[in-house]
Amino acid sequence: MSDWRSYATHLECSATGDTFPIDRLQGLSPAGKPLLVRYDLDAVKKNVSRDTILARSADMWRWRELLPVREARHAISLGEIETPLIALERSKHGSAAPIVKDEGRLPTGSFKARGLCMAMSMAHGFGVKRVAIPTNGNAGAAMVAYASRVGIESFCFCPEDTPEVNVREIALQGGRVWRVNGLINDCGKIVREGVEAAGWFDISTLKEPYRIEGKKTMGLELALQFGFDNLPDVVFYPTGGGTGLIGMWKAWQEMQQLGWIKGKLPRLVAVQADTCAPIVKAYDEGKTHAELWPNAHTIASGIRVPAALGDFLILDAVRKSGGFAAAVSDKQIEAAVTRVAQEDGLLLCPEGAATYAAYADALAQKKIAPTDKVVLFNCASGLKYPMPPADARLDITKPIDYAALLAGRI
Ligand SMILES: *Cc1c(COP(=O)(O)O)cnc(C)c1O
Numbered sequence: 001m002s003d004w005r006s007y008a009t010h011l012e013c014s015a016t017g018d019t020f021p022i023d024r025l026q027g028l029s030p031a032g033k034p035l036l037v038r039y040d041l042d043a044v045k046k047n048v049s050r051d052t053i054l055a056r057s058a059d060m061w062r063w064r065e066l067l068p069v070r071e072a073r074h075a076i077s078l079g080e081i082e083t084p085l086i087a088l089e090r091s092k093h094g095s096a097a098p099i100v101k102d103e104g105r106l107p108t109g110s111f112k113a114r115g116l117c118m119a120m121s122m123a124h125g126f127g128v129k130r131v132a133i134p135t136n137g138n139a140g141a142a143m144v145a146y147a148s149r150v151g152i153e154s155f156c157f158c159p160e161d162t163p164e165v166n167v168r169e170i171a172l173q174g175g176r177v178w179r180v181n182g183l184i185n186d187c188g189k190i191v192r193e194g195v196e197a198a199g200w201f202d203i204s205t206l207k208e209p210y211r212i213e214g215k216k217t218m219g220l221e222l223a224l225q226f227g228f229d230n231l232p233d234v235v236f237y238p239t240g241g242g243t244g245l246i247g248m249w250k251a252w253q254e255m256q257q258l259g260w261i262k263g264k265l266p267r268l269v270a271v272q273a274d275t276c277a278p279i280v281k282a283y284d285e286g287k288t289h290a291e292l293w294p295n296a297h298t299i300a301s302g303i304r305v306p307a308a309l310g311d312f313l314i315l316d317a318v319r320k321s322g323g324f325a326a327a328v329s330d331k332q333i334e335a336a337v338t339r340v341a342q343e344d345g346l347l348l349c350p351e352g353a354a355t356y357a358a359y360a361d362a363l364a365q366k367k368i369a370p371t372d373k374v375v376l377f378n379c380a381s382g383l384k385y386p387m388p389p390a391d392a393r394l395d396i397t398k399p400i401d402y403a404a405l406l407a408g409r410i
Pocket of ligand 1: 110138215243245303352379380
């Protein structure tokens with residue numbers, strides 16, 4: 001890709017607005033807050049058009065001017081495709097069919113690939129040799145995949161109840177992985193304290209500035225897929241650390257400044273499980289920061305995040321967009337997985353199913369209109385999660401009773 005150029009100019013503290021150089025590897029700002037990558041948008045506007053982007057192959061890197069990776073050779077790729085939009089024609093609730101953006105098609109089977117692809121490409125560009133992450137599963141798997149591809153050593157620390165498939169995929173892809181008898185924040189502490197002792201770079205959510213930029217491509221992509229000027233009315237997003245929600249909002253701000261999108265931006269809905277809903281609570285109470293959620297648990301492990309470093313950024317984006325925050329139960333999540341699988345043939349992950357349950361609630365509560373153009377994020381492949389058993393068997397030594405078979409008696 002000979003026309004590779006990033007227009008990133010500096011990093012900016014999300015709390016104080018202080019700026020920092022772009023050409024040095026950075027973690028948190030001195031204020032202990034996430035750093036945001038800023039671009040020379042005037043120059044992008046002058047030199048790059050929507051048509052330039054459209055003429056390129058449909059993957060994450062078509063947006064390279066708006067990404068921080070400075071050289072083509074630093075970009076690590078496992079095929080970050082533009083993910084499809086799939087309308088739920090049969091499982092709609094008497095409304096316009098909601099549209100699922102199916103992120104389960106990405107490398108490592110989750111949208112964590114977007115953020116970790118960017119973070120690891122930057123780490124690779126800066127010559128980092130060792131990385132570590134606290135993870136509920138998908139983030140670790142994505143980090144390890146990209147790290148192994150360029151020979152970076154990787155270390156993952158998971159809460160004890162992390163799904164087996166995630167722990168094993170991390171190990172199989174060359175990462176070192178431990179189950180920790182604590183929660184995700186305990187795992188985060190191990191990583192933080194190991195920065196000195198073990199000499200690794202901390203890839204925790206929002207503790208380095210580049211994952212947001214990878215997740216930002218979801219917002220860029222959605223705009224493109226909706227013809228730029230015709231964005232969805234409402235986007236339901238399963239919110240854990242909030243990287244994606246913050247990233248999408250950032251994407252649309254930048255596109256507005258570039259004159260690439262016009263009209264109203266989508267209302268952002270932060271969806272959480274009612275057994276781990278710190279953002280929903282803070283939203284309902286009109287607070288700017290969330291409190292730690294005690295005893296967090298849910299089958300949707302990707303959104304089991306009791307405290308998010310970027311809580312104030314999530315709440316700000318939700319409010320500025322005119323959206324809201326909503327919590328659903330594990331029971332609703334399970335029912336949503338079954339309904340969408342059986343009526344529309346799409347296997348959602350529990351976190352994706354949470355957005356479907358929240359959409360149904362919002363329609364019933366008239367928080368959204370039946371005519372609204374709705375996008376639901378399915379953030380991982382449903383194949384990575386436990387499924388209900390199916391154990392009917394046939395004995396070929398006996399005649400098959402087809403009538404009984406059709407009637408479901410055998
Ligand atoms: C990480 C994750 C989420 C939450 O995403 P954030 O952008 O960090 O809020 C949701 N679902 C799945 C499957 C995840 O792995």
